[in-house]
Amino acid sequence: MAKGKRSGAEGTGTPGRQRLGNQILNSLPAPAMEALSPAVEYADTRRGESLFEPGDEVTHACFPLGPTVIAFVLPMRDGRMVEAATIGREGAVGGVVSLGLKPAFARAAVRIAGPVARVPIARLEDAKRATPRVHDIFSRYADCLTAQVLQSVGCAALHxxxxxxxxxxxxxxxxxxxxxxxxxxxxxxxxxxxxxxxxxxxxxxxxxxxxxxxxxxxxxxxxxxxxxxxxCECYGRVRRHFERVLPGLYPRAEP
Incomplete structure (x- = not known):
């Protein structure tokens, strides 16, 4: 992962954050984003790259920007893999739910290459404690991500x-x-x-x-x-849950 640190979006500070291309970051209150901006690192990813492996201590939350797509993958002993969830511009991977540094359970693999924004988990936890709205946004997103994982289990088994x-x-x-x-x-x-x-x-x-x-x-x-x-109905069910829990977060392409 090629890294390059700068604050704000394209060096313009908070007014430019709407160009970040990540729905969660764009939804954060302006003061919270201003506090996080100095710690944000921007990096380019490669297709197939692993952002972390099972058992790794996750130190940063990664926010896919624009077209970037990351998947949670469970590697099996026989070499096969099972995809549990897919995250794009609507979400984040790593440190979304737990407090502090915790070992990863799955591999975070880049499916479609592109830029990401990386935020140290410690800074993210500071923002959650300082601003209840930030904590609420990430708690709601964690619920949506769990729903996607659960729906994927049923989809893989039945459809x-x-x-x-x-x-x-x-x-x-x-x-x-x-x-x-x-x-x-x-x-x-x-x-x-x-x-x-x-x-x-x-x-x-x-x-x-x-x-x-x-x-x-x-x-x-x-x-x-x-x-x-x-x-199958799984596509619509996940979308509807996102809309109920965090309206406007999940993107939709034009027909």
Whole structure:
């Protein structure tokens, strides 16, 4: 991870924070963001990079900016992986719930590369104690993240891969806010824990229905409404919970 520390957004201080591209940071009260700004580090991530591994002490909370997407992944002894949750511009990874330094349970893996904002957990805890609204925002986000994890468990157990893939493409479209998604069939196969040939077949089915088109190193959303028809109810349930608990936090791409 390439790091570069500066305060504010593009060196402009609090007025520029609306350009950060992270919904939680943008929702913090101005005095709290001003207090955090000197401690914020900005860094670029690479696809496949691990921000922390199971057992690591988590020292910073990472806030994906703009198109960056990070996944909580559970590595298994046989080499396979299970994805538990996906976090984009609506959230944060590391130190969101617990107080102080705690060991990580899952791997935080970068799915779509881009910038992140890193905040020392100690400074974040100071902000929570100093400003009840900050504590409330992070507590509500933790509830939403837990809901996403629980829904993912049910989705993986009960729903066909085509519906799960459509759901993930919709979520990624929301976070990137553009129709071209830098996703390969190989990366999707790894994420869902299936053979690449199986993932290729699913992608072909989605393409035949007019939902997506494929190009080298990317998938393009051609008909979002078709993806919504194919997707299981899990996409809508998580979105609705976000809207009830933290209205306006979860982004939505234009059809």
């Amino acid at each position: 066909p891969l085509e519906a799960r893939c459509a759901r993930w493409l919709l979520m990624t479209h929301d976070r990137l806010q553009e129709p071209v998604l830098p996703l390969t069939q190989e990366s999707l196969a790894e994420m869902f824990g299936v053979a690449r040939t199986y993932m290729t077949r699913i992608a072909r089915l989605l393409e035949e229905r007019g939902a997506i088109s494929r190009r080298r190193g990317a998938m393009c959303i051609e008909a979002r409404s078709v993806l919504e028809e194919i997707s």
